[in-house]
Amino acid sequence: MEQIILKGKVFPEIIYRKTGSGPALLLVHGFPANPLLWREIIPELSSRYTLLMPDFFAVPGSWMVDGHNSMDMLAEGFAAILDNEKVERTVIIGHSMGGYMGLAFAGKYPSRLHGLSLVHSSPVPDDEARAEGRRKTVAILESGGKRLFLNKMVKALFPDEFNDKHPEVYKRQTEEAIAVDDQSLVAFYRAIMERADTRSVVQGLSCPVQYLIGEKDSLANIRKELAQKSLAKTSFVSIFKNAGHMVMLEEPDAVLATLNRFLSYCLAEGQE
Template sequence: MANTYTDSGSGDALVFLHGFCESKEVWNEFMQPLQQKFHTIALDLPGFGDNIENISNYSMESMADDVKRQLDDLRVRKCILIGHSMGGYVSLAFAEKYGSMLSGLCLFHSSALPDTDEKREQRSKSIDYVERHGVDNFINPFTEPLFYRENRERLQQEIELMKNIGKQSPKESIKGALAAMRDRPDRTHVLREAKFPVLFIFGKEDSAVPLEKALEQCHLPGNSMVYFLGKTGHMGMFERTYETRKALEKFAETIYG
């Protein structure tokens, strides 16, 4: 069986969950400097990267169970969970089920709000599109708009990396994940009831998590830190590597000391 996680460093654990049509690979460079202080782990979510065997359920809840299984394998009892986009939806499902395992939570360009009716319809159309036109034809136009337009030329290599990862995703995984995101419930209560600090990282130019949606939820936890990034779309780990890493490092240091 392929290895569904990367883990390096030692000490308190930071666990990274990738977004839709991504894999653990998107965190490789981002995590490297953090390995000097923390035990850094990046997981493949079910259906993506190397975690593509025997997936029958793509719900956020079943993905959260898979994260728990991988953390048990790694003997991680407590961690800060960092979820990018769909990884944030999974993190919230994880927090709802296994909240006692969390020292902190970071929603990295993500949201506890459910899809709007318009967004649900869009996801259903995407499922149909993938079925009829295939993975490559879906990934090509999907990837670049995740990056703020002024950053695209500078980040051509990263955009190509994202496209390559996306194109390796099985068709069934893409359709399953789209349906799971479409059908996920409102989890703002998880933020409201959180017994751990929450860090929000938002891009001001992120069309996937618009600014007004971000503002609706960042005050909900009892203890939260919020970082808004100008000229940044949905991919802060590439668009603003230094700033997002520093924000996360500070957050982890306030928790772990």
């Protein structure tokens, strides 16, 4: 997997990974992970597609300006990657935070999308209770409580039965999260907290939108997520009854199957 360091117009430095061949996909990891979040599905996807994977935490201070970023700024970073690769249109597959970034990109560059896949992600902003929880989390992170918060957060990403059966996955994801530098954790969490309501963006898209939903996702409101399926002109919805917030690690074969159907539709000849 190739690592590319790009000097951007918005960010002094952005880093992304590249592998595979074929039509280009933007595969965007969530918080607080890295492109290896997709490790279980990269081999098959890369046999058919060129995977461009932003790596937000590889180098402290990258993907930020003076310690800050925003969803709109991150969307500009995606445009810089596509321009560097000479890719006019793509499909974005974004997990959680990565989906929020994909929605911001869709708002700014709708004509550059063949499709948008939201993996445990939604265009709905936080309600006040969730927003207040996020503000408290920022305070915890800024006061040195990173390890305690991340241990608890990563455990909640998976159902209890998955953690019991696969403790090595929870341990690995926790270690990768704790390795992220403190400044990046706060900056990206603030960007999540301050993201816009993008339901009107989805309504305006001409490309298909996909939702991958875990029925045991403790971080999501399933009813609220399902209510969004009618926003897009063309929607694909997959519900994983035994999955939490990390379906690409919990049920990779099922994820590949549903992604391949979506990608085939989006990239079919003549599909607009």
